[in-house]
Amino acid sequence: MMAQQSLEARIKMLEDIKAIEQLMWNYTYALDYGDLNGVLDNFLDNAAMEVGMRGAEKGKRAALEGRYEGKKAIAELYRSVLPEKDRFTVAHLILNPVVTVEGEKAKGMFYLLEPSGRERAMWGQGRYDIEYVKVSGKWKISSFKYSWNFNTPYEDGWAKTPMVGVG
Amino acid sequence: MTQQSLEKRITALEAKIRMLEDIEAIRSLMWSYTYFLDYGDYDKVMDCFIDDARMEIRIRGSLEKGLHVGKYEGKKAILEGVYKVTPQGKDRFTASHLIENPVITVDGQKAKGIFYLFSPGGAERAIWAHGRYDMEFVKVVGKWKISFFGFLWNFLTPYDEGWAKTLMMQM
Numbered sequence: 621m622m623a624q625q626s627l628e629a630r631i632k633m634l635e636d637i638k639a640i641e642q643l644m645w646n647y648t649y650a651l652d653y654g655d656l657n658g659v660l661d662n663f664l665d666n667a668a669m670e671v672g673m674r675g676a677e678k679g680k681r682a683a684l685e686g687r688y689e690g691k692k693a694i695a696e697l698y699r700s701v702l703p704e705k706d707r708f709t710v711a712h713l714i715l716n717p718v719v720t721v722e723g724e725k726a727k728g729m730f731y732l733l734e735p736s737g738r739e740r741a742m743w744g745q746g747r748y749d750i751e752y753v754k755v756s757g758k759w760k761i762s763s764f765k766y767s768w769n770f771n772t773p774y775e776d777g778w779a780k781t782p783m784v785g786v787g
Numbered sequence: 788m789t790q791q792s793l794e795k796r797i798t799a800l801e802a803k804i805r806m807l808e809d810i811e812a813i814r815s816l817m818w819s820y821t822y823f824l825d826y827g828d829y830d831k832v833m834d835c836f837i838d839d840a841r842m843e844i845r846i847r848g849s850l851e852k853g854l855h856v857g858k859y860e861g862k863k864a865i866l867e868g869v870y871k872v873t874p875q876g877k878d879r880f881t882a883s884h885l886i887e888n889p890v891i892t893v894d895g896q897k898a899k900g901i902f903y904l905f906s907p908g909g910a911e912r913a914i915w916a917h918g919r920y921d922m923e924f925v926k927v928v929g930k931w932k933i934s935f936f937g938f939l940w941n942f943l944t945p946y947d948e949g950w951a952k953t954l955m956m957q958m
Contacts, residue, residue: 628796631803638810645888649901649919706848708941708954711917713887713905735905735917737942741949774949 636721640728640752640759648712651698654705659698663761664753665691673768673783674746682783683744683771694764710736714748724754732766741774742784809893812931813900813924820933821884827877829870835933837925838862842869842936846955847919853940853955865936882908882916898924898931904938913946914956 643662650658668689673682684701688694703709713733720727727750734744751763770778816835823831842859855872859865875881888903899922906916923935942950 627800631800631807634807635803638807642890645890645901648888648903649890704848708847708917708950711903711905711941713903715887733905735915735950737949737951739951741951774951 633721636726636754636759637719640719640721640726641717643752643759643761644714644717644728644730644748644750648714652703652709652711654703656695656698656702660691660695663691663694663764664755667691667694667761667764669694669697669764669766671766671768680783682768709738710734726752726754726759728752742771743774743778744771745769745778746771806893809898809926809931810891813891813893813898814889816924816931816933817886817889817900817902817920817922821886824870825875825881825883827875829866832870833862833866836862836865836936837927837932837934840865840933840936842938844869844938844940846940852957854943855938856940876910879910881910882906886920896926897934898926900924909946914944915946915950916943917941917950 647659647662649655650661666689668687670687671682671684673685676682676685684697686697688697711734713735714730715733716729716731718729728748730748730750732744732746732748734742734746736742736744746766746768749765749767750761752759753762754760768783770782771784772778772781773784820832820835823829823835839861841861842865844853844855844857844859846853846856855869857868859868883906885905885907886902887905889900890902891898891900900920902920902922904916904918904920908914908916918938918940921937921939922933923937924931925934926932940955942954943956944950944953945956948956
């Protein structure tokens with residue numbers, strides 16, 4: 621009896637990790653192809669989001685910096701930067717996933733590498749620290765923190781220009 | 788616990804493990820494909836496909852001409868029409884196909900996968916390539932193979948220009 625339960629628990633852990641990784645990558649396909657509802661479906665109604673920059677200089681504002689409480693505020697943020705469906709504007713490459721699960725809660729760390737080209741070609745890079753809860757069998761984001769390492773014009777590079785505001 | 792309920796639990800567990808193994812096997816197939824391709828081993832590249840595999844390459848949002856754009860039916864057409872047209876070097880770097888953001892769903896002996904390509908490349912001239920794969924796979928004698936290879940270009944740009952200036956260079 622004990623052995624069977626521990627097998628099921630171990631498989632459930634692997635399934636949960638995979639589900640959360642796939643949530644993140646599905647999020648990127650929705651975002652990069654302009655599917656706002658597809659993006660927002662991943663968040664709890666009372667989710668909180670925070671965007672900042674690593675080692676930020678006082679008084680200098682990073683791109684999209686701020687705190688966004690609740691799905692409505694989060695939706696506003698995404699709507700303001702939503703990529704187009706039929707033209708490349710940004711690719712969110714989500715890498716180096718480290719996901720830990722504890723029952724119906726989980727945490728994930730990921731790197732973002734983001735080539736973008738709204739008005740000009742840029743490189744963005746940063747780190748996500750995200751918390752999830754399982755609701756009716758589906759994982760959802762409860763807390764989304766993103767910290768820029770750099771957001772730099774393509775011709776400058778990240779040593780010369782660590783941060784250019786996107787708005 | 789009866790013998791019957793024990794067997795039922797094991798069957799359920801086996802199905803779950805098989806799903807996880809299938810997802811890992813397909814990830815491994817895609818990443819193996821990139822090593823075969825980037826190091827010029829075309830026999831092994833073609834081994835990733837079933838004989839009557841189909842390939843379709845398009846450009847996002849436009850009908851412009853672009854590298855390899857078109858439909859290819861069967862292994863021979865795919866090899867001659869796509870892979871042999873821009874050969875990858877064995878002994879020197881020509882491209883590294885970095886495949887990320889894998890989303891794989893398995894349904895018995897069939898599967899689908901979405902992946903991003905983000906690739907530095909170019910022997911004479913440095914380039915960046917980026918696109919999205921929409922793939923279909925089938926399991927043949929215990930091995931996963933590609934049955935449909937869909938690729939949608941986002942950009943193919945010279946390094947010194949960048950993707951805002953040039954979305955699709957002509958080659």
